Amino acid sequence: MSRPPSPHVLILGGTTEARRLAADLAARPGVRVTTSLAGRVTRPGTLAGEVRTGGFGGPEGLAAWLRERRVDALVDATHPFAGRMTSNAAQAAAVTGTPAVFLRRPGWQAGPGDDWHPAASLTEAAGLLPHLGDRVFLTTGRLGLAAFAHLSALHFLVRSVEPPEPPRPPDIRVLTARGPFTVADETALLREHRIDVLVTKDSGGAATAAKLTAARDLALPVVVVRRPPLPDGVSAEPDVRAVLERLEGLGLTGP
Ligand code: NAP
Numbered sequence: 338m339s340r341p342p343s344p345h346v347l348i349l350g351g352t353t354e355a356r357r358l359a360a361d362l363a364a365r366p367g368v369r370v371t372t373s374l375a376g377r378v379t380r381p382g383t384l385a386g387e388v389r390t391g392g393f394g395g396p397e398g399l400a401a402w403l404r405e406r407r408v409d410a411l412v413d414a415t416h417p418f419a420g421r422m423t424s425n426a427a428q429a430a431a432v433t434g435t436p437a438v439f440l441r442r443p444g445w446q447a448g449p450g451d452d453w454h455p456a457a458s459l460t461e462a463a464g465l466l467p468h469l470g471d472r473v474f475l476t477t478g479r480l481g482l483a484a485f486a487h488l489s490a491l492h493f494l495v496r497s498v499e500p501p502e503p504p505r506p507p508d509i510r511v512l513t514a515r516g517p518f519t520v521a522d523e524t525a526l527l528r529e530h531r532i533d534v535l536v537t538k539d540s541g542g543a544a545t546a547a548k549l550t551a552a553r554d555l556a557l558p559v560v561v562v563r564r565p566p567l568p569d570g571v572s573a574e575p576d577v578r579a580v581l582e583r584l585e586g587l588g589l590t591g592p
Contacts, residue, residue, distance in 0.1 A: 343367050343368060343369040344367070344368055344369065344409040344410070344589040344590065345369045345370075345371065345406060345407055345409050345410075345501075345539060346362055346369070346371070346408070346409065346410050346411075346412060346415050346482070346584065346589065346590070347371050347373060347402075347403065347406070347408045347410075347411050347412070347567035348367060348370065348371070348372045348373065348412045349373050349411070349413045349414060349415050349426055350372040350374050350377075350384070350413065350414055350415070350540075351371060351375055351377075351414075351416055351419065352414055352415065352416050353372055353416050353542070353544065354414050354440055354442065354538065354576070354577050354580075355372060355412075355414035355415070356382075356384060357577050358368065358383050358412060358414055358428060358440075358577050358580060358581070359372045359385045359386045359417055360385040361386075361577065361581060362385075362581075362590060363385035363386040363583075364385070365424050365590055368386070368589070368590050369386070370385070370386035370387065371386060371387040371388070371389060371390075371406070372384050372386060372387070372388050372389075373389050373390075374388065374389070374390045374391075375390075375391070375392065375419075375422070376391045376392075376582070377392040377415070377480075378499060378545035379499065380496060387492045390406065393413075393425070393429075396424075396425040396428035396429045396432070399429035400429040400432050401427075401454070403429055403430075403433045403435050403553045404433055408435055409435075409436070409470065409558045409562050409589050410435065410436045410437070410438065410584060410586075410587055410589050411426060411429070411430050411435050411436070411437040411438070411550050412437070412438045412439075412440065412580055412584070413426040413427075413437065413438070413439045413440065414440040414580070415511075417441055417442065417444070417538075417540060417564045418538055418540070418541060418564060418565065420564075420565030420566075421515060423439065423567065423568060423571070424566075426439070427439075427568040427570075427571050428568075434591070436587050436589075438574060438580050438583045438584065439567070439571055439572070439573040439574065440573060440574050440576070440577070440580050441446075441567065441573035441574070441575070441577075442540075442541040442542045442575060442576065443541050443575050444539045444541045444547060444564060445451065445539055445540075445541055445549060447561075448541040448553075449540060450553045450556075451549070451552075451553050451559065452510075452557070452558045452559065453558075453559050453560075453561050454518075454555075454558060454559065454560045454561065454584075455560075455561050455563055456560050456561065456562050456563065457482045457562075458484075458562065459477060459484035459485070459562060460484045461476070462536050462560045462562050463482070463484045463485045463487075465560050466485075466488060466491060466534060466536070466560065467488070467490070467491065467545050467562055469533075469534040469558045469560065470530050470532075470533035470534030470544045470557075471490065471491050471492065471533065472494070472530065472533050473485075473491055473492065473493050473494065473532070473534050473535075473536060473549070474496070474526075474527060474530065474532040474533050474534070474535045474536070475492045475495045475496070475536045476495075476496050476497075476535070476536065476537045476538075476545070476548060477536055477537065477538050477562060478497055478498075478538070479495075479498070479499055479500065479501035480501075482495065482501050482505040482506065483504045483505070483530035485505070485506045486503075486505055486506055486507075487506075488506050489506065489507050489508065490585065491506065491507045491508065492508045492509075492510075493505075493506045493508060493510070494509075494510050494512065494526075494530045494532060495509055495510070495511050496511075496512045496513075496514055497511070497512075497513060498513065498514070498515045499513060500513055500556070501506065508532070509547075511592070514525075516545045517543065517544040517545070517547070518544075518547045518548065520547040520548055520550045520551055520554075522547070523547045523548045524549075524551040524554060524555065527548075527551055527552065527555055527557065527573065528555070532557065533557060533558075533574075534557060534558050534559070535549075535552045535557055535558070535560070536559075536560045536562070537549070537559060537560070537561055537562070538561075538562045538564075539561050539562060539563055539564050544571070558562075
């Protein structure tokens, strides 16, 4: 089968890195780039290249899409906690023989002065909270608040890009905001709301790391939810530059 004239790269997106990757690839002559979004955010902003929105229907649906749209390379640039999509991508790439590159920004590392409490899941994080404080800054996203809904004795300040829906804890204050955030602003926020414990996913990256520095400066404990593991046999690139080098190595895009 002859390859279509323009190599087609499908990016599984929803992250800053995916946006940067799309912009870089779309600017290269002769490359066709499509970004796929789950459709969770109502205003995702403009993206370079083509955009499609919504689930594919599991690994089989994604495999069918790869075949039908003649995708030459798949880049999983989803968030480190989008474990199901990453698993689907690995399966669909394997069954269709599509070259796949996985981008996973490095996780955060605790340093001197940090008081971090690792948790394997949101449920485990909720179990730790009553031992650590009673005014919680919860930054794990608007989905998954159900894990904290039974903690009626604790006050929650929840920050998310869009307002969370029930079930959610009864004593809650919601802040809708999108990063990046500065250390000064995060410190002021923690002080203003008299927060005594922070909960975060180990998302990694600079855009939302300031809260960790602010928590360290204020000597607050931080519950850090661990990432889901990568699928067996999958290795990941740490940043956009490394992904571009891999795509260049596949001969699909010029430097
Ligand atoms: P997930 O649990 O891994 O995925 C659940 C299902 O959503 C997938 O099986 C797939 O449906 C669909 N899906 C996920 N990402 C998609 C994409 N880029 N394009 C098309 N369909 C997608 O994912 P999630 O944690 O709900 O995250 C959803 C999206 O939000 C991801 O794109 C991710 O990059 C972004 N995001 C997630 C987080 C987080 O903390 N989880 C944070 C920031 C951004 P089908 O099986 O039907 O294909």
